[in-house]
Amino acid sequence: EQAGKGEYDHFMLKEIHEQPTSLAQAIEGRIDTRNDRIALSDFEPGTFDDVESVQFVACGTSYHAALYGSLGLNQAGVRSTALLANEYSVSAPPVDDDTLVIAVTQSGETADTLNALRQATAEGARTLTVTNVVGSTAAREADDALFIRAGPEIGVAATKTFSSQAVMLTLLCQRIAADRQGEPPADLESLLPAVESMPSALDEVLDSSDAAAIARQYDDSQSYFFIGRGLGFPVALEGALKFKEITYEHAEGFASGELKHGPLALVTPDTPVFAIFTGQEDEKTLKNAEEAQTRGAPVVAVCPDEHAAVAVADEHLAIPDTNAKLAGLLANVQLQLVSYHAADLLDRPIDKPRNLAKSVTVE
Numbered sequence: 001e002q003a004g005k006g007e008y009d010h011f012m013l014k015e016i017h018e019q020p021t022s023l024a025q026a027i028e029g030r031i032d033t034r035n036d037r038i039a040l041s042d043f044e045p046g047t048f049d050d051v052e053s054v055q056f057v058a059c060g061t062s063y064h065a066a067l068y069g070s071l072g073l074n075q076a077g078v079r080s081t082a083l084l085a086n087e088y089s090v091s092a093p094p095v096d097d098d099t100l101v102i103a104v105t106q107s108g109e110t111a112d113t114l115n116a117l118r119q120a121t122a123e124g125a126r127t128l129t130v131t132n133v134v135g136s137t138a139a140r141e142a143d144d145a146l147f148i149r150a151g152p153e154i155g156v157a158a159t160k161t162f163s164s165q166a167v168m169l170t171l172l173c174q175r176i177a178a179d180r181q182g183e184p185p186a187d188l189e190s191l192l193p194a195v196e197s198m199p200s201a202l203d204e205v206l207d208s209s210d211a212a213a214i215a216r217q218y219d220d221s222q223s224y225f226f227i228g229r230g231l232g233f234p235v236a237l238e239g240a241l242k243f244k245e246i247t248y249e250h251a252e253g254f255a256s257g258e259l260k261h262g263p264l265a266l267v268t269p270d271t272p273v274f275a276i277f278t279g280q281e282d283e284k285t286l287k288n289a290e291e292a293q294t295r296g297a298p299v300v301a302v303c304p305d306e307h308a309a310v311a312v313a314d315e316h317l318a319i320p321d322t323n324a325k326l327a328g329l330l331a332n333v334q335l336q337l338v339s340y341h342a343a344d345l346l347d348r349p350i351d352k353p354r355n356l357a358k359s360v361t362v363e
Protein backbone atom coordinates (compact mmCIF):
# COMPACT_ATOMS: atom_id res chain seq x y z
CA GLU A 1 0.00 0.00 0.00
CA GLN A 2 2.86 2.41 0.90
CA ALA A 3 4.29 1.90 -2.62
CA GLY A 4 1.03 3.14 -4.14
CA LYS A 5 1.26 6.35 -2.14
CA GLY A 6 4.66 7.22 -3.59
CA GLU A 7 6.25 10.11 -1.69
CA TYR A 8 3.02 10.94 0.17
CA ASP A 9 1.84 9.82 3.62
CA HIS A 10 -1.73 9.32 2.44
CA PHE A 11 -3.59 8.56 -0.77
CA MET A 12 -5.68 11.67 -0.19
CA LEU A 13 -2.64 13.95 -0.30
CA LYS A 14 -1.33 12.13 -3.37
CA GLU A 15 -4.70 12.54 -5.09
CA ILE A 16 -4.87 16.24 -4.19
CA HIS A 17 -1.48 16.67 -5.84
CA GLU A 18 -2.55 14.66 -8.89
CA GLN A 19 -5.17 17.27 -9.81
CA PRO A 20 -3.12 19.19 -12.40
CA THR A 21 -2.52 15.90 -14.25
CA SER A 22 -5.99 14.43 -13.82
CA LEU A 23 -7.59 17.63 -15.02
CA ALA A 24 -5.29 17.89 -18.03
CA GLN A 25 -6.30 14.30 -18.83
CA ALA A 26 -9.99 15.16 -18.46
CA ILE A 27 -9.97 18.04 -20.92
CA GLU A 28 -7.47 16.68 -23.43
CA GLY A 29 -8.83 16.83 -26.99
CA ARG A 30 -12.30 17.82 -25.86
CA ILE A 31 -12.37 21.57 -26.34
CA ASP A 32 -11.71 23.71 -29.36
CA THR A 33 -10.54 27.23 -28.54
CA ARG A 34 -10.09 28.23 -32.20
CA ASN A 35 -12.56 28.25 -35.11
CA ASP A 36 -16.14 27.64 -33.97
CA ARG A 37 -15.20 27.29 -30.25
CA ILE A 38 -16.79 24.04 -29.09
CA ALA A 39 -16.86 23.57 -25.33
CA LEU A 40 -17.13 19.79 -25.46
CA SER A 41 -16.62 17.79 -28.62
CA ASP A 42 -17.72 14.40 -27.20
CA PHE A 43 -21.22 14.86 -28.61
CA GLU A 44 -22.37 15.49 -32.20
CA PRO A 45 -23.42 19.07 -33.02
CA GLY A 46 -27.04 19.65 -32.04
CA THR A 47 -27.13 16.74 -29.55
CA PHE A 48 -28.83 18.91 -26.94
CA ASP A 49 -31.05 21.02 -29.26
CA ASP A 50 -34.27 19.63 -27.77
CA VAL A 51 -33.36 19.86 -24.11
CA GLU A 52 -35.88 22.11 -22.36
CA SER A 53 -34.62 21.62 -18.82
CA VAL A 54 -32.02 19.66 -16.89
CA GLN A 55 -32.22 17.81 -13.58
CA PHE A 56 -28.98 16.73 -11.92
CA VAL A 57 -29.10 13.84 -9.45
CA ALA A 58 -26.21 12.88 -7.17
CA CYS A 59 -25.08 12.34 -3.56
CA GLY A 60 -22.36 13.76 -1.32
CA THR A 61 -19.42 15.36 -3.06
CA SER A 62 -20.89 14.46 -6.44
CA TYR A 63 -24.00 16.41 -5.44
CA HIS A 64 -21.81 19.45 -4.82
CA ALA A 65 -20.33 19.04 -8.32
CA ALA A 66 -23.87 18.64 -9.67
CA LEU A 67 -24.96 21.84 -7.91
CA TYR A 68 -21.93 23.58 -9.40
CA GLY A 69 -23.03 22.41 -12.86
CA SER A 70 -26.65 23.32 -12.28
CA LEU A 71 -25.91 26.87 -11.10
CA GLY A 72 -23.62 27.33 -14.09
CA LEU A 73 -26.33 26.08 -16.45
CA ASN A 74 -28.88 28.48 -14.97
CA GLN A 75 -26.36 31.30 -15.39
CA ALA A 76 -26.00 30.25 -19.05
CA GLY A 77 -29.77 30.59 -19.50
CA VAL A 78 -31.00 26.97 -19.35
CA ARG A 79 -33.49 25.88 -16.66
CA SER A 80 -31.91 23.39 -14.33
CA THR A 81 -31.97 22.05 -10.81
CA ALA A 82 -29.71 19.83 -8.72
CA LEU A 83 -31.43 17.21 -6.60
CA LEU A 84 -30.18 14.84 -3.94
CA ALA A 85 -30.61 11.40 -5.47
CA ASN A 86 -31.82 9.97 -2.17
CA GLU A 87 -34.69 12.49 -2.12
CA TYR A 88 -35.65 11.92 -5.74
CA SER A 89 -38.17 9.14 -5.12
CA VAL A 90 -40.21 11.35 -2.79
CA SER A 91 -39.89 14.74 -4.43
CA ALA A 92 -38.76 14.56 -8.06
CA PRO A 93 -40.07 17.39 -10.25
CA PRO A 94 -42.05 16.08 -13.24
CA VAL A 95 -40.07 15.02 -16.34
CA ASP A 96 -40.88 14.47 -20.01
CA ASP A 97 -38.84 13.57 -23.08
CA ASP A 98 -37.44 17.14 -23.26
CA THR A 99 -35.99 16.77 -19.76
CA LEU A 100 -32.37 15.68 -19.52
CA VAL A 101 -31.57 13.95 -16.22
CA ILE A 102 -27.84 13.92 -15.51
CA ALA A 103 -26.56 11.45 -12.92
CA VAL A 104 -23.23 12.57 -11.44
CA THR A 105 -21.42 9.71 -9.76
CA GLN A 106 -17.71 9.08 -9.47
CA SER A 107 -18.11 5.33 -8.98
CA GLY A 108 -21.18 4.88 -11.14
CA GLU A 109 -22.42 2.41 -8.49
CA THR A 110 -24.10 4.56 -5.81
CA ALA A 111 -27.46 2.90 -5.10
CA ASP A 112 -29.36 6.15 -4.45
CA THR A 113 -28.12 7.67 -7.70
CA LEU A 114 -28.91 4.51 -9.69
CA ASN A 115 -32.43 4.49 -8.24
CA ALA A 116 -32.97 8.12 -9.32
CA LEU A 117 -31.59 7.37 -12.78
CA ARG A 118 -33.92 4.36 -13.16
CA GLN A 119 -36.92 6.38 -11.99
CA ALA A 120 -36.16 9.14 -14.50
CA THR A 121 -35.82 6.56 -17.30
CA ALA A 122 -39.11 4.90 -16.33
CA GLU A 123 -40.86 8.29 -16.40
CA GLY A 124 -39.63 9.00 -19.94
CA ALA A 125 -36.72 11.41 -19.39
CA ARG A 126 -33.58 11.35 -21.45
CA THR A 127 -30.56 10.41 -19.30
CA LEU A 128 -26.82 10.99 -19.19
CA THR A 129 -24.21 9.83 -16.66
CA VAL A 130 -21.09 11.79 -15.73
CA THR A 131 -18.75 9.26 -14.15
CA ASN A 132 -15.16 8.19 -13.62
CA VAL A 133 -15.72 4.49 -14.26
CA VAL A 134 -16.10 3.15 -17.78
CA GLY A 135 -18.39 0.10 -17.68
CA SER A 136 -20.04 1.15 -14.39
CA THR A 137 -23.74 0.45 -13.90
CA ALA A 138 -24.68 4.13 -14.28
CA ALA A 139 -22.64 4.44 -17.49
CA ARG A 140 -24.30 1.33 -18.93
CA GLU A 141 -27.85 2.24 -17.96
CA ALA A 142 -27.98 5.90 -19.06
CA ASP A 143 -28.66 6.90 -22.68
CA ASP A 144 -25.24 8.63 -22.81
CA ALA A 145 -22.10 8.78 -20.69
CA LEU A 146 -19.40 11.38 -20.21
CA PHE A 147 -16.21 10.11 -18.59
CA ILE A 148 -14.18 12.41 -16.36
CA ARG A 149 -10.89 10.45 -16.75
CA ALA A 150 -9.61 11.26 -13.25
CA GLY A 151 -7.88 7.90 -12.81
CA PRO A 152 -8.44 5.66 -9.77
CA GLU A 153 -9.24 7.43 -6.49
CA ILE A 154 -8.36 5.36 -3.41
CA GLY A 155 -8.98 7.83 -0.57
CA VAL A 156 -12.58 7.65 0.66
CA ALA A 157 -12.69 11.46 0.60
CA ALA A 158 -13.26 12.51 -3.01
CA THR A 159 -10.77 15.14 -4.20
CA LYS A 160 -9.52 14.89 -7.76
CA THR A 161 -12.80 13.43 -8.96
CA PHE A 162 -14.67 16.50 -7.68
CA SER A 163 -12.42 18.85 -9.66
CA SER A 164 -12.77 16.81 -12.83
CA GLN A 165 -16.54 16.45 -12.40
CA ALA A 166 -16.99 20.19 -11.89
CA VAL A 167 -14.84 21.16 -14.88
CA MET A 168 -16.46 18.58 -17.18
CA LEU A 169 -19.91 19.72 -16.04
CA THR A 170 -18.94 23.33 -16.69
CA LEU A 171 -18.00 22.37 -20.25
CA LEU A 172 -21.07 20.18 -20.70
CA CYS A 173 -23.35 22.98 -19.54
CA GLN A 174 -21.77 25.43 -21.98
CA ARG A 175 -22.35 22.85 -24.69
CA ILE A 176 -25.99 22.29 -23.70
CA ALA A 177 -26.59 26.06 -23.63
CA ALA A 178 -24.93 26.51 -27.04
CA ASP A 179 -27.01 23.74 -28.68
CA ARG A 180 -30.20 24.85 -27.01
CA GLN A 181 -29.82 28.55 -27.83
CA GLY A 182 -28.25 28.11 -31.28
CA GLU A 183 -25.18 30.15 -30.35
CA PRO A 184 -22.35 29.90 -27.81
CA PRO A 185 -22.92 31.58 -24.41
CA ALA A 186 -21.48 35.10 -24.27
CA ASP A 187 -18.40 34.40 -22.16
CA LEU A 188 -17.36 31.11 -23.80
CA GLU A 189 -14.52 32.81 -25.63
CA SER A 190 -12.78 33.76 -22.37
CA LEU A 191 -13.83 30.62 -20.49
CA LEU A 192 -12.20 28.04 -22.77
CA PRO A 193 -8.60 29.33 -22.51
CA ALA A 194 -9.13 29.63 -18.74
CA VAL A 195 -10.14 25.95 -18.64
CA GLU A 196 -6.98 25.06 -20.57
CA SER A 197 -4.93 27.01 -18.00
CA MET A 198 -6.46 25.19 -15.04
CA PRO A 199 -3.70 22.55 -14.72
CA SER A 200 -1.03 25.26 -14.35
CA ALA A 201 -3.26 27.30 -12.01
CA LEU A 202 -3.70 24.17 -9.86
CA ASP A 203 0.08 23.68 -9.84
CA GLU A 204 0.47 27.23 -8.59
CA VAL A 205 -1.97 26.61 -5.71
CA LEU A 206 -0.27 23.35 -4.74
CA ASP A 207 3.25 24.82 -4.90
CA SER A 208 2.57 27.82 -2.67
CA SER A 209 -0.30 26.87 -0.34
CA ASP A 210 -0.32 28.18 3.24
CA ALA A 211 -3.03 25.66 4.18
CA ALA A 212 -0.81 23.72 6.63
CA ALA A 213 -0.10 26.88 8.64
CA ILE A 214 -3.78 27.87 8.66
CA ALA A 215 -4.80 24.38 9.83
CA ARG A 216 -2.28 24.65 12.68
CA GLN A 217 -3.39 28.15 13.63
CA TYR A 218 -7.03 27.15 14.11
CA ASP A 219 -6.55 23.57 15.29
CA ASP A 220 -8.39 23.98 18.60
CA SER A 221 -11.49 25.70 17.26
CA GLN A 222 -15.00 24.68 18.19
CA SER A 223 -16.54 24.66 14.69
CA TYR A 224 -15.46 25.56 11.19
CA PHE A 225 -17.70 27.50 8.81
CA PHE A 226 -17.42 27.87 5.05
CA ILE A 227 -19.30 30.55 3.12
CA GLY A 228 -19.63 31.33 -0.59
CA ARG A 229 -22.05 32.88 -3.07
CA GLY A 230 -23.04 31.75 -6.58
CA LEU A 231 -20.51 29.15 -7.68
CA GLY A 232 -18.78 29.65 -4.32
CA PHE A 233 -21.79 28.11 -2.55
CA PRO A 234 -21.26 24.47 -3.66
CA VAL A 235 -17.57 24.94 -2.86
CA ALA A 236 -18.51 26.05 0.67
CA LEU A 237 -20.66 22.91 1.05
CA GLU A 238 -17.84 20.74 -0.26
CA GLY A 239 -15.23 22.44 1.96
CA ALA A 240 -17.35 21.66 5.02
CA LEU A 241 -18.12 18.07 3.98
CA LYS A 242 -14.43 17.32 3.44
CA PHE A 243 -13.53 18.92 6.77
CA LYS A 244 -16.06 16.98 8.85
CA GLU A 245 -15.48 13.71 6.98
CA ILE A 246 -11.76 13.43 7.71
CA THR A 247 -11.23 15.53 10.89
CA TYR A 248 -14.44 14.45 12.75
CA GLU A 249 -14.75 18.11 13.78
CA HIS A 250 -17.95 20.08 13.33
CA ALA A 251 -18.05 22.05 10.07
CA GLU A 252 -20.87 23.63 8.08
CA GLY A 253 -21.12 25.26 4.68
CA PHE A 254 -23.57 28.08 3.96
CA ALA A 255 -24.58 30.39 1.18
CA SER A 256 -22.92 33.54 2.51
CA GLY A 257 -26.19 35.50 2.40
CA GLU A 258 -27.79 32.90 4.70
CA LEU A 259 -25.44 33.60 7.62
CA LYS A 260 -27.64 36.38 8.96
CA HIS A 261 -30.76 34.18 8.69
CA GLY A 262 -29.67 31.89 11.52
CA PRO A 263 -26.14 30.50 11.51
CA LEU A 264 -24.71 33.83 12.73
CA ALA A 265 -26.00 32.80 16.19
CA LEU A 266 -23.27 30.14 16.23
CA VAL A 267 -20.44 32.49 15.29
CA THR A 268 -17.89 33.21 18.06
CA PRO A 269 -14.12 33.79 18.27
CA ASP A 270 -13.84 29.96 18.29
CA THR A 271 -15.45 29.48 14.87
CA PRO A 272 -13.15 30.41 11.99
CA VAL A 273 -15.02 31.35 8.82
CA PHE A 274 -13.50 30.43 5.46
CA ALA A 275 -14.90 32.88 2.90
CA ILE A 276 -14.68 31.89 -0.76
CA PHE A 277 -14.51 34.67 -3.34
CA THR A 278 -15.21 33.67 -6.94
CA GLY A 279 -15.88 37.03 -8.58
CA GLN A 280 -19.69 36.61 -8.33
CA GLU A 281 -21.02 39.46 -6.16
CA ASP A 282 -17.91 39.36 -3.99
CA GLU A 283 -18.71 42.68 -2.32
CA LYS A 284 -21.78 41.04 -0.72
CA THR A 285 -19.76 38.03 0.44
CA LEU A 286 -17.18 40.39 1.94
CA LYS A 287 -19.93 42.17 3.85
CA ASN A 288 -21.17 38.81 5.19
CA ALA A 289 -17.61 37.88 6.22
CA GLU A 290 -17.28 41.20 8.05
CA GLU A 291 -20.53 40.48 9.90
CA ALA A 292 -18.92 37.29 11.22
CA GLN A 293 -15.71 39.15 12.02
CA THR A 294 -17.67 41.72 14.06
CA ARG A 295 -18.84 38.78 16.25
CA GLY A 296 -15.20 37.88 16.85
CA ALA A 297 -14.77 35.10 14.27
CA PRO A 298 -11.45 34.98 12.47
CA VAL A 299 -12.00 35.18 8.70
CA VAL A 300 -9.83 33.31 6.21
CA ALA A 301 -10.33 34.76 2.73
CA VAL A 302 -9.78 32.38 -0.18
CA CYS A 303 -9.17 34.70 -3.12
CA PRO A 304 -6.49 36.20 -5.38
CA ASP A 305 -3.70 38.31 -3.81
CA GLU A 306 -4.99 41.59 -5.20
CA HIS A 307 -8.59 41.05 -3.95
CA ALA A 308 -10.23 43.62 -1.63
CA ALA A 309 -10.95 40.85 0.92
CA VAL A 310 -7.23 40.41 1.69
CA ALA A 311 -7.07 43.73 3.57
CA VAL A 312 -10.16 42.87 5.63
CA ALA A 313 -9.58 39.20 6.44
CA ASP A 314 -7.47 37.87 9.31
CA GLU A 315 -5.77 35.34 7.05
CA HIS A 316 -5.55 34.67 3.33
CA LEU A 317 -5.27 31.57 1.16
CA ALA A 318 -4.22 32.68 -2.31
CA ILE A 319 -5.58 31.49 -5.64
CA PRO A 320 -4.56 32.68 -9.11
CA ASP A 321 -6.92 35.11 -10.79
CA THR A 322 -9.13 33.24 -13.28
CA ASN A 323 -12.58 33.13 -14.87
CA ALA A 324 -15.41 33.36 -12.30
CA LYS A 325 -16.72 29.97 -13.51
CA LEU A 326 -13.50 28.30 -12.34
CA ALA A 327 -12.23 30.32 -9.36
CA GLY A 328 -14.19 28.21 -6.86
CA LEU A 329 -12.40 25.08 -8.02
CA LEU A 330 -9.02 26.60 -7.21
CA ALA A 331 -10.39 27.71 -3.82
CA ASN A 332 -11.60 24.16 -3.27
CA VAL A 333 -8.05 22.81 -3.57
CA GLN A 334 -6.90 25.18 -0.81
CA LEU A 335 -9.77 23.90 1.34
CA GLN A 336 -8.91 20.26 0.56
CA LEU A 337 -5.41 20.99 1.88
CA VAL A 338 -6.72 22.71 5.03
CA SER A 339 -8.90 19.66 5.78
CA TYR A 340 -6.05 17.28 5.09
CA HIS A 341 -3.58 19.08 7.38
CA ALA A 342 -6.19 19.58 10.12
CA ALA A 343 -6.95 15.83 10.05
CA ASP A 344 -3.26 14.97 10.01
CA LEU A 345 -2.64 17.12 13.13
CA LEU A 346 -5.41 15.15 14.84
CA ASP A 347 -3.86 11.88 13.64
CA ARG A 348 -7.06 10.72 11.97
CA PRO A 349 -7.12 7.71 9.62
CA ILE A 350 -7.39 10.08 6.66
CA ASP A 351 -7.81 7.58 3.83
CA LYS A 352 -10.43 5.51 5.64
CA PRO A 353 -12.58 7.69 7.91
CA ARG A 354 -14.72 5.78 10.41
CA ASN A 355 -18.21 4.69 9.31
CA LEU A 356 -17.70 5.65 5.65
CA ALA A 357 -17.26 3.63 2.46
CA LYS A 358 -15.84 4.73 -0.87
CA SER A 359 -18.89 3.60 -2.73
CA VAL A 360 -22.31 3.38 -1.06
CA THR A 361 -24.08 0.55 -2.85
CA VAL A 362 -27.00 0.23 -0.42
CA GLU A 363 -30.01 2.49 -0.13
Ligand code: AGP
Pocket residue numbers: 059060061062063104105106107108109110113156157158159245358359360
Ligand atom coordinates in the same frame (compact mmCIF):
# COMPACT_ATOMS: atom_id res chain seq x y z
C1 AGP B 1 -17.11 12.39 -0.34
O1 AGP B 1 -15.80 12.60 -0.04
C2 AGP B 1 -17.58 10.98 -0.46
N1 AGP B 1 -16.68 10.11 -1.08
C3 AGP B 1 -19.05 10.85 -0.86
O2 AGP B 1 -19.79 11.97 -0.46
C4 AGP B 1 -19.34 10.53 -2.34
O3 AGP B 1 -19.12 11.66 -3.13
C5 AGP B 1 -20.80 10.02 -2.48
O4 AGP B 1 -20.97 8.87 -1.70
C6 AGP B 1 -21.19 9.76 -3.91
O5 AGP B 1 -20.35 8.82 -4.49
P1 AGP B 1 -20.31 8.62 -6.07
O6 AGP B 1 -19.72 9.84 -6.64
O7 AGP B 1 -19.45 7.40 -6.28
O8 AGP B 1 -21.73 8.42 -6.51
